[in-house]
Amino acid sequence: MSGGLVVDSVTKTFAGLTALGDVSIALAPGEILGLMGPNGSGKSTLVNVISGVLTPDRGRVIVDGKEVTGHSSYTIARAGVSRSFQTVRLFRALSVRDNIAAVVRGAGKIDSQVDELLERLRISHLADEKAGSLAYGLQRRVEIARALATHPRYLLLDEPAAGLNDVESDDLEGIIRQVVEEFGCGVLIIDHDIRLITRLCHRLHVLSGGRTLAEGDPQIVRTNPDVVRAYLGEKAAAELTKGNQGVKPEAQDSPIAGTE
Amino acid sequence: MNWSSRRLKEAARTFLVLAIVFVSVAIVIEVLLGRSDSRIATEFMLVTSMVIAIQVYVGNSGLVSFGHIAFFAIAAYAAGLAALPPERLASIAPDVPAWLANMEASLPVAVGIAIVAVIIFAAFTGVPFARMKASVVSAATLALLVLVHSVINLWSGITHGPLGLVNVPDLVNTWVVLGTCLIITAAALLYRASPWGLRLQAVREDEVAAAALGIPVARMRFAGWMVSAVLMALGGSVWALNAMAFAPAQFYFTDTFAMLSMLVIGGLGSVTGAVLGAVIVTVLSEVLRNLEGGLAIGSFEIPELPGIVQMATAVLILLILIWRPGGLLGNTEAGAFSFGNLRTKGWRR
Numbered sequence: 001m002s003g004g005l006v007v008d009s010v011t012k013t014f015a016g017l018t019a020l021g022d023v024s025i026a027l028a029p030g031e032i033l034g035l036m037g038p039n040g041s042g043k044s045t046l047v048n049v050i051s052g053v054l055t056p057d058r059g060r061v062i063v064d065g066k067e068v069t070g071h072s073s074y075t076i077a078r079a080g081v082s083r084s085f086q087t088v089r090l091f092r093a094l095s096v097r098d099n100i101a102a103v104v105r106g107a108g109k110i111d112s113q114v115d116e117l118l119e120r121l122r123i124s125h126l127a128d129e130k131a132g133s134l135a136y137g138l139q140r141r142v143e144i145a146r147a148l149a150t151h152p153r154y155l156l157l158d159e160p161a162a163g164l165n166d167v168e169s170d171d172l173e174g175i176i177r178q179v180v181e182e183f184g185c186g187v188l189i190i191d192h193d194i195r196l197i198t199r200l201c202h203r204l205h206v207l208s209g210g211r212t213l214a215e216g217d218p219q220i221v222r223t224n225p226d227v228v229r230a231y232l233g234e235k236a237a238a239e240l241t242k243g244n245q246g247v248k249p250e251a252q253d254s255p256i257a258g259t260e
Numbered sequence: 261m262n263w264s265s266r267r268l269k270e271a272a273r274t275f276l277v278l279a280i281v282f283v284s285v286a287i288v289i290e291v292l293l294g295r296s297d298s299r300i301a302t303e304f305m306l307v308t309s310m311v312i313a314i315q316v317y318v319g320n321s322g323l324v325s326f327g328h329i330a331f332f333a334i335a336a337y338a339a340g341l342a343a344l345p346p347e348r349l350a351s352i353a354p355d356v357p358a359w360l361a362n363m364e365a366s367l368p369v370a371v372g373i374a375i376v377a378v379i380i381f382a383a384f385t386g387v388p389f390a391r392m393k394a395s396v397v398s399a400a401t402l403a404l405l406v407l408v409h410s411v412i413n414l415w416s417g418i419t420h421g422p423l424g425l426v427n428v429p430d431l432v433n434t435w436v437v438l439g440t441c442l443i444i445t446a447a448a449l450l451y452r453a454s455p456w457g458l459r460l461q462a463v464r465e466d467e468v469a470a471a472a473l474g475i476p477v478a479r480m481r482f483a484g485w486m487v488s489a490v491l492m493a494l495g496g497s498v499w500a501l502n503a504m505a506f507a508p509a510q511f512y513f514t515d516t517f518a519m520l521s522m523l524v525i526g527g528l529g530s531v532t533g534a535v536l537g538a539v540i541v542t543v544l545s546e547v548l549r550n551l552e553g554g555l556a557i558g559s560f561e562i563p564e565l566p567g568i569v570q571m572a573t574a575v576l577i578l579l580i581l582i583w584r585p586g587g588l589l590g591n592t593e594a595g596a597f598s599f600g601n602l603r604t605k606g607w608r609r
Contacts (some may be wrong), residue, residue, distance in 0.1 A: 077474035091465035
């Protein structure tokens, strides 16, 4: 088979604790897939397995038909997978410009490629600032620009909206849409902000305790009783099954939206 | 490979500034200094150029290396053995193979042999070092230094043991020293501006992120190690042909400490910092060395203070590390300030 980023029945345990149990996902170019789940459900572990930071115990990771299971993160990055990190990991002492220039790959002058990315993410005015000195929201944006500099086919964003205010979060949404449109890459996005996720994603995949709880259309997944139970507990799930409209996605201050 | 013209321009500006410094020192040496003072001055220039060579690896990778003095030693001995005439070699180092003993090499050949010797040594050590965890690399380089020092000390048939090489021909004048400095400075700045240099800096900042974004961590570390070793070999071999006599004790902890202190004080992250640190530590040492023997100013007498140079340098390092962990200049090069920058940014506080 070719095309797509495929995670096939991946299992990863840490000292007997199952972080991922038999999880499978598929991501096509041009698609935005939301990965959700309570803290400790295995979301970041999955991203780390895909990007080669961790090696799975079982299962396969396939990028455009090429198996990369257990390969180094360098090889996987070269295969077309790029990522951001849950806790921002910029090259702090380097300028914003050099953060991007260090990883740029592709034909054309390096300086003009960097300038173009800076412009697209609207951070040109920060080009010569030291990355580590920027406000948190801007660091997140630089991280996305840096991830795009490798010309990825698949982009993994680990909680890009964490710590952002509403304005920044809306901004981020626009940027991700733009990225998919202009670069045509598939985006896997982890976030707790259910409002952002449902608006943005074509599909949702929910993990709980390292296992797949639900997947599919965002609207359906969001009202799935299992998902609600995992997030909000028994009571909310019971209310939902009673026919109560239950949890509204607009409930911004609900635990779903606010965690971490 | 894709070079950034912006980074190259900054490197060129920095080179201009540092070249002016080196050329001025060389002119002062030629015009003003006597024979013995001029040797101190040329030695200062060569030590500075070796600090720059160390900066190439340490500054860009963020990994402290104690092993560069081992490169220095290998280069000095290789160049010395190649340049020494066979009759002198026979009396101090009878086991030197004939092809090397009979060479009586000219300056470029002696330097070339030193570079080849160091390349071989650096390539063997560089491969495993590049794959090591960053936290253990320094310890490994320390072992390298001790190993090479021991071998030079014990292998007396080749190295003349603890007594070292003497009567090495003086093949170097001020202009050769100046040329060496300029080549090493240019190469260090060029490497820093290159895609390889930038990627090694990215690895220094965050190894995990760098790998996840497609930077080959081990390969970049190896490249930095090799470039740094070659420049060290160039500086070290010219130093040997300038010094004319040297012993294993000169390639050990005292020198490692002196050179690394210059780097730490000036700023690990920049070539300009390496030069600034070399100037500060050299001036400080020369001033304090006069105090070591004691001094009387009017009725006020300063007693003898043996060891004051190292002590003062050590205190300076501690103070710098406490208040300016990146060294005086941090990652900033002289060329970062162009007239254009000054116009647009102004002298803002």
